[in-house]
Amino acid sequence: MVKYFAPVQIEKMVNEVYVVLGSRFYMREEHDYGIFQKVLRDNSIISMFDGSTAVNLHALILQLRPIFKYRRRRQDQTMMEIAARLERIFCLTQPLPPFEPQKLELFGRGADDPLQGLEIALSQLQDLADVDGEVLEKLRYLGNLVWEELNALDEQVTKGKFEFGHDQSPELFEIAKIYCTLHAAACCLHFWLYNRTVLGDFFGRGEWLVLSLHRLLRTVRPLPYTISETYGENAIQELLRLYREQRLFSLVPFQLAQPQSEDKAHANAELQLQA
Numbered sequence: 001m002v003k004y005f006a007p008v009q010i011e012k013m014v015n016e017v018y019v020v021l022g023s024r025f026y027m028r029e030e031h032d033y034g035i036f037q038k039v040l041r042d043n044s045i046i047s048m049f050d051g052s053t054a055v056n057l058h059a060l061i062l063q064l065r066p067i068f069k070y071r072r073r074r075q076d077q078t079m080m081e082i083a084a085r086l087e088r089i090f091c092l093t094q095p096l097p098p099f100e101p102q103k104l105e106l107f108g109r110g111a112d113d114p115l116q117g118l119e120i121a122l123s124q125l126q127d128l129a130d131v132d133g134e135v136l137e138k139l140r141y142l143g144n145l146v147w148e149e150l151n152a153l154d155e156q157v158t159k160g161k162f163e164f165g166h167d168q169s170p171e172l173f174e175i176a177k178i179y180c181t182l183h184a185a186a187c188c189l190h191f192w193l194y195n196r197t198v199l200g201d202f203f204g205r206g207e208w209l210v211l212s213l214h215r216l217l218r219t220v221r222p223l224p225y226t227i228s229e230t231y232g233e234n235a236i237q238e239l240l241r242l243y244r245e246q247r248l249f250s251l252v253p254f255q256l257a258q259p260q261s262e263d264k265a266h267a268n269a270e271l272q273l274q275a
Contacts, residue, residue, distance in 0.1 A: 004056040005180040007047040014043050057176045063107060064176065068154045070110030082117040089113065090187075091194040092252070114186040115179075118147055121189045131196075134228070135206045139189075142213040146185045149220055153179055178220055185216045191251070202238045203251055207231040 018025040018040060025036050047053045074082075088094050125140050153175055160171075188209055196204040207230075214227050239249060247253040 001056075001060060001180045001183050003051060004047075004053055004060070004177075005184055008053060010043060011047060014040055054173075057173050060176045060179065061172050063110070064157050064172075064179065066110035067108070067112050067116075068157050070112075071116050071154065072158075074116065079117070079120065082113050083120050085113050086117045086120065086190055087194060090190045093195075093198060112183070114190055115150060115183055117190070118143075118150065118186050121186065121193055122147060124193050125189075131206055135210060138210045138227075139206060139213070142185075142210065142217060143189060145217055145221070146182055146189075146213070149178065149217070150182050153182070181216050181220055185213050188212050188216075199251065202234070205234075207234055208238075208251070211235060 018036070021036065025040070051059070088097060122140075122143050125136070125143055128136055131139075156175060192203070192206055192209045196206065202208070207228075210227060211231055214223060217223055242249055242253050245253075246256045246258060248256060
């Protein structure tokens with residue numbers, strides 16, 4: 001799912017950026033935006049290599065029926081096991097289990113913890129009391145929309161007369177795309193729930209999560225643009241802060257390498273030549 005979803009989303013983002021840049025995106029060399037040409041060119045080939053977009057969707061289609069069959073057969077013990085795995089997967093303060101490469105498989109045997117554990121996340125949202133009421137209300141509403149869309153896909157795959165061999169219909173590819181979008185939404189929700197007290201005030205408030213879920217779900221169903229403008233403004237201010245502090249535009253804002261001054265760069269070059 002990631003091999004399909006991440007490259008496609010990044011391509012969309014880069015294409016939106018060059019629309020904003022206008023004619024400046026053509027400029028190279030001694031111009032602030034010259035590097036954008038390289039980003040645009042290099043990024044365009046990612047979704048073609050190591051399995052193209054269509055190949056990755058095809059691989060997911062082959063697993064859709066087992067995934068929904070596994071989902072319908074879950075029991076209390078299964079949900080407890082999923083809850084434990086979700087915490088290990090998403091909580092940044094949890095130690096990672098030992099890597100056991102011999103357990104790696106090409107197929108997930110129907111398991112998909114983020115979406116099959118969505119009820120766990122929705123239950124956690126109901127129990128929260130230390131989050132702004134408006135934000136929490138929107139998160140519960142958007143989380144339930146993800147749940148509704150997942151149930152609708154379950155119904156389509158279970159009752160639809162699809163051929164899951166090598167000759168799939170275009171409709172199955174669309175179902176796979178929606179499933180990837182819902183998976184991304186569930187991952188965002190789990191990540192916030194398990195880390196909202198450890199990644200700073202902006203992350204913990206959850207406004208970014210409202211924006212993310214709303215943006216993802218708009219690609220699945222029509223949604224009104226009723227999100228508070230304050231959420232967007234606060235997100236912009238956070239991005240500006242990360243830019244000033246030279247940190248990665250990420251929910252986990254890693255420090256980027258500090259650029260060298262021109263004098264220091266020349267001194268390092270001379271030292272390398274002398275060595």
